[in-house]
Structures are given as structure tokens and as C-alpha cells.
Amino acid sequence: MGKTIKYWYGFFLLSSIAINILFTINLYLGGRIGGGSGGAGLSWSEKAAAEAEAVAAISCSGHGRVYVDSSVDSEGQRVCECYDCYTGIDCSQISPTCPADANSGDPIFLEPFWMQHATNSAILISGWHRMSYSYDDNWFKSTQLENYIRKMHSIVGNAITEGRYIVYGIGSSQLLNAAVYALSSQNSSSLPSNVLASVPFYQMYKTQTVFFNSENFQFKGDTNAWQLNNSTNNMDVVEFVTSPNNPDGELKKSILGGKTIYDHAYYWPHFTPIPAPSDHDLMVFTLSKLTGHAGVRFGWAVIKDKDVYEKVAKYIEVADLGISKDTQSRVLTLLKLAVEGDGKPLFKFAYSKMSDRWDRLTSVFSKSTRFSIQKRHPLYCNFFNETRLPSPAYAWVKCEREEEEDCTAVLLEAGNIIGRAGSIFSAKDRYVRLSLIKSQDDFELLMQRLTELVSLENGSIETM
């Protein structure tokens, strides 16, 4: 008995020493015992990492999110940010009369992809990360990131970047006006350049051009209408070509063939077959519609001419001394993952989502004579190596009944659906844009409301 006690005493003592040794090794070498993927011990970074995981673990019933910068309640708990139509502390309550909001182009449909690739898409930013205005080898631009942007285009085959210049901007938004500035300042006449886009077009072209009220350029509306009334001989023109087009998804081409800004925000394989790499003088892209990170505010322009490139770059510099280094660091992390497997995991996921949504959408609209959506034409996609239908980001809905001239009002009043009116795209209000790239919750509610609306056509009672 005495021996046994002694034995156990010895065991506990020595085990304790062993454990202490392990603790000590851990403490001094920063080593980590068990668990985790890297095996590297963490010190200063652990708190931020643990906080990110803690907030990510809060479910919000699947109808909301908590982020590391979400607000906290009086007890110090992070507050769920509920998706549209969901309320309550844990976002579990649905509001049954809530409208289906298909207004904005918020690309949340890609959120699940990034959740599935959590490990390789996270980035830890230290307190002293890139405090300087400039990079080591470049004033405002991460060269590493530029390499990945070129690689992405090369993989997808949607744009020629060899021998071209690349400029970054705050989303594509800032680059659109920077491009107008650059092209209009090449104007040899003393008159302002005429800025044009063909109807229906993304309203930002007009909003910016009018808002900044420069002596260098003025917005002149629809390209086709303008062409009928003007000879281009003595007039300087800058033409916006959106391809695929926002709102209708059409692969547009320049009408005037002069100075053009190709807005290629949606020229990615989940929205359109990629028939060939775009080879235009000035092409604008945005991360928002590639990876779904609208909130990051990152876009880039691919530019052929050195003088135009320098003017666009100068615009960004004068506007805000370049763009956030944190943004560039994060975009690099995201693109590194996005190009993995030659982009197949990302684009397969994204295309699958979009084509599924289009299948369901066309099924509903096929039962309607009151509403129609844009025709889609199959094209050979060089990225997926097969002929496919496009699956645009938006449905461009038309009210077919002659008396229903305000289609946005019809959808809202008869269907409790919020769309974006045709007139916002300088088209007729008989048209309305419905966003198909929001969250799954948003899409499900939209489908439910559309189904109900279309089913009314064959019933005897309509709400209007």
C-alpha cells in the first residue's frame, strides 16, 4: 500500500513536471500543443483570430450576420444584423408582409462560396500594416495584386492584358468618371466632350457626368438618338459601352466606334458565356461582380494607351492619393483563392447559382402573358468549353398590358415586389429591373411573390 502510494505520488509528481516542461516549451518557443492546422504557436494575433471565429459562430438563425465590427448590446454581446424581412435578436422572425426587395445589385449570392473557403480567404491585418502612403516599388499600387488581376483575366480569357496598363480605383464607380476625364481631356476642340450611352444604361454614367459639372465634358444621353441628330465630324464624343449590359445583360458593342469606355463589370463566366477576350482600348472591371465583394470598393481599368493610363492614374491620385492599402491586401487574398484550380471552383459555384435562379425564373415567367423577361441567346463559352445560355445579374421585366405603363408600380402594388424602374436606366417605365444576385433569402422571397403574382393572371381576382 505504502509502495503504491509512493508510486502514484511519483507518477503525479513526474507527470506534473512533464506537463510543466510542455508548458514551458510552449511559452518559450511559442510552440503549440495539439489542435489547429498550422501547428505554429500564436501570440499577438490570437485575440483577433479568436474574435473573428467567435462572431462567425453566431448563427443569427441563418437569416443574418454578425461581423467583428457589429454593434454590441448593453451586455456587450454582438447584435445580429438581420437580412431584409427578418427581425428579432436572432433574426428568427419573418415579417410576412415585407416586400421582396429586388432593387439593388448587392452580390450576396457569392457569400456561401467564401464561407466554404474560410481558411484561405481570411486575412489578419496587424496594427502597423502598411501605414505608408506608398509601396516599396510603386507609389500607390500593389504589384503583387496586379499580377493576380492579370492572371485572373488570363485564366478566364475575358480580356487581353498583355502590354496594357492597369489602374485601381474605388470600385469601378470612380474609374468610370476617371475614364471620362481622361478621354475628354484628349479633346482638341475647346468645346466639352459629349458623353453618351445607349438606352437602357446604368444611371451612374449620367449621374457622375452631370454631378461633377466639369468644363471638359457634358452628358448627352442616348447614343442612337444623338447619332441621328448630330454629325460626329466636329464633335468630341466619349461613348459608354456596357457589355454585358446593366440592366438587360446584352453583349453590347460600340455604336460610334470612337473613344469608348467598355464597362465590363459583368463580363465573367457566371453571368455570360465568354466568346472571346475583350481587346478594347479602355476596359473597366470591378471586384463586386467578380467575387461578390461590393463592400470592399475595388475596381480596375485595363488601358492600352500610355497617355490615357497616366491621366486615369492622375485622376485617382488627385481625388484621394490612391486607394486603401488594406483593401489591396484583402483583394490579393481573395484573388489568390479565386484563381485556384484555374478559377473553376469559384466560377462553377457562381454559374451554378445563377443558372439555377434563371431556370426557376424562366419557369415562372413562362406561365405569364402579363409580364415578359429579356430573351437569352446561347453562345459558346471559351471558359467552360461549351455552349451556354447567359445568366445575367438582372431580369429586365416588361409589363405587356398596354395600360400598365408603370411596371414598377404594378410589381409593387400587385406583387409586393420592389424593382428598379426603367426610367432610372433612361428607358420606359414599362420596364423594371429585378436583381437576381442578392442573398438566397431575398431570391426565395422574390420567387414566392412572383409565383403568386403570375398565378393571379389565371384567377378571377386581381389586386389591381
Added chain:
Amino acid sequence: MGKTIKYWYGFFLLSSIAINILFTINLYLGGRIGGGSGGAGLSWSEKAAAEAEAVAAISCSGHGRVYVDSSVDSEGQRVCECYDCYTGIDCSQISPTCPADANSGDPIFLEPFWMQHATNSAILISGWHRMSYSYDDNWFKSTQLENYIRKMHSIVGNAITEGRYIVYGIGSSQLLNAAVYALSSQNSSSLPSNVLASVPFYQMYKTQTVFFNSENFQFKGDTNAWQLNNSTNNMDVVEFVTSPNNPDGELKKSILGGKTIYDHAYYWPHFTPIPAPSDHDLMVFTLSKLTGHAGVRFGWAVIKDKDVYEKVAKYIEVADLGISKDTQSRVLTLLKLAVEGDGKPLFKFAYSKMSDRWDRLTSVFSKSTRFSIQKRHPLYCNFFNETRLPSPAYAWVKCEREEEEDCTAVLLEAGNIIGRAGSIFSAKDRYVRLSLIKSQDDFELLMQRLTELVSLENGSIETM
């Protein structure tokens, strides 16, 4: 002997079991053994955290940095980004003839503070972090962050924010032009507003106003000169007041007393005593000169009038649909730490650095008759509760010898020092601005070169 072997055998066996139990607990409960602050087990966030620590551990001889987005060499190793004048794989080689570059206002003097507070200043951004264009409760602006900005002003006592609106911008840069736009569009006449600033002034005011070439405003140069030649009765004026002034650190006041933009980039306790909270209609601040994070590109405006606020906010929206959510998240993390201890740790660190640099600088210039620097006047600082000398971000150097009209050239040719010419601030080239807020390496080299230059005055040979 046999007993001893048996004893040790028992020990190893049981120790091994104990260790296995510990491993198992770690694996199943996600617990962590020893080390670290949180004790929470990490999964998807660990790789990013480990990578951040790994790059932070690369020393670059103390004369460079590696970041998580630094480029990699052919062997996959991150490449040191060396500070000015240092080269080599580990930045260990100094280039003896390298000029002391005191040109830019890169606020790297605060980098050590953030390294000392690594744990609480880090942020881990997940791949799905804030993908949306908007916040839950606000279109483009983090409300959480706004609370901390107000708290910071309240702690420091440098600006009244109660009942004022706050707008964010890409650095203060973007807000400067947004403010010009907002104030000039309140112009009742059909003529463009006259934009003025008093010499010497930060060149960005002129650069932006000229560059954007709006029909709403035009740059008219020095406020004092303009006042002599014009009656303000019939003319709309927007006056920039930079306080403390860039380049000379003076606490300026409006000359015309009309519509003004107060650029308070440097109105923080490390650069100037804070005599009272600023209470002007439109005040612009930037993170760059508060925490040293120039690369983050974040600024804010504090605005009294609702109409002006809405116009500034509209400008930011039209320019780029708001600013990066990642930027806002990071700034929140930084400000949370910055306000700890009522801001005393940050501002004590920063003031100590700046006052030390000024002590050494004045000691050198006191021995010179060839060069002089601006006079500094003591003021009572309500933040530090004592009378102090200002310690401006820049030395505003004057060449006193009549023939030395180009002081920038004198410093470069006789002293191998790069400054920013007076003419860039619309002043005489007899003046030159030297930056005192760069890294310690930069400052040490500047001091060495200045000391040598001044010592030449008493010697028989000068290089010019």
C-alpha cells in the same frame, strides 16, 4: 535497478497517457493548452493569424518590413521591403551617399506604438466580411465607428461634434474637394465660386480645384492678395484655413470670415497644444496624422449645416458609392485602442517622439546663421493640462543668405537633403519644408546631414 527501470517505465507510460488525455481534451473541446490570451481553439482563422505572425517575425535588420502581401522570391520566401537608403536581402546594407529624404508627410513615426500594442490593434477579416454595399442601419457608414470618432474628439477636446454631422472620405483628400463642391454649390450667383487659401498652403487645395475643372468653382490663390484686389460683396468665396498649417504649423484663422473649410489634419496633441475645441461649420480630419495610418486612406468631416452635410455625402456617394467597409472595420479597431486610457498612451507616445525630434532639431538650427526655422510659441494645452511648445509635423526652413534664393537646391547640393520647395506651397523658394514625421531611420539620417551642413558654416570649405 529492475525496480528503477520499472518505475521509469511506469512514469513514461502514464505521462504518455496524461499527454494523450490532454491532446484529446484539446481536440474535442477545441481547448488550448498553455500560451495565448483567449484560450479559445482556432480553426479557419489560424492560418491567416499564423501567416501574419510569421511575416512579422522577419526582422529585415530593423531597416525594413515584411507584410502579409509582400512579394515572394523564387523560393517562396517573403521579400523584405527596405526603408530608404537600406538595401540587401535583409536590408542590412546602408548606402552611404543616399540622400536624407524629408519630402513626404508619411507618418511612420507612430509605427512603433502600434507594434507595442500588437494584440489589440490586429483585426482578422473573414472572406465573407461585409460583402454588401451597405450596412444594416446605414447606407455607407459604420455607426460604431462614428461613435468612436466622436469619443476621440471628446477625449482630446479638439472639436465640437455634438449636434454635428459626420461624413467619411478616402483620406481627408477626397473630403477637401467634396467640401469645395458642397460650399460652392450653395452659390446663388451664376459665376463660379472663388477658392482661396493663404500662403504658404498645402498644394492639394489648388491641384484638386484646378484639376477637376468644374463650372462651380475656380482657384484664385492667396486669400490676402485676393482680398486686396477684390470686394467680396458680389463674389462667392470658399476659404481654406489649415490649422495647424501645413507647412509651418501655425494655428491659422479665417481671413474673410465667410464660407470656410477648416483643415484640421494636424490638430492633435502631438503636433500642437489644444487651446480649445474647434467649433467651425466644416472641419476636416484625417486618420493619417492622428494614428499614422496614411495607407488606410480614411478621413472625416464634421459639419454643422444639414444641407452642406448632405451635399458632401452625395459627393462621396457619386464618386465611389462610399468607402471600403474593410477600411472602416480596421479604423474602428485602431480607434478603439487609441481612445483607451483617454488617449493618454497614444498621445504621450506621439508627443514624446515629436518633442524629442524638435529638441534635437532646434539644437542644430541654433548653431546656424545660414538657415532658420519657424518660431514656436507656447500655448496652454487642455489635453495635457500644461503649457507647451507646439511640435509641428514639419520644419519650415528659410535660407537666410540673400544669394541663396533656392533653399531646396541648397539643402540638396550642400547637404544631400531632399525637402519640399516653398513654391509647392505657393511661397518663395527661399523656404523649404522638411518632414519630421517619417521613420526613426529617416529622422536620424536627416539629423546627421543637417548637423554636417551646419558645421560647415564655421569651417573654411563649403561644397557650394
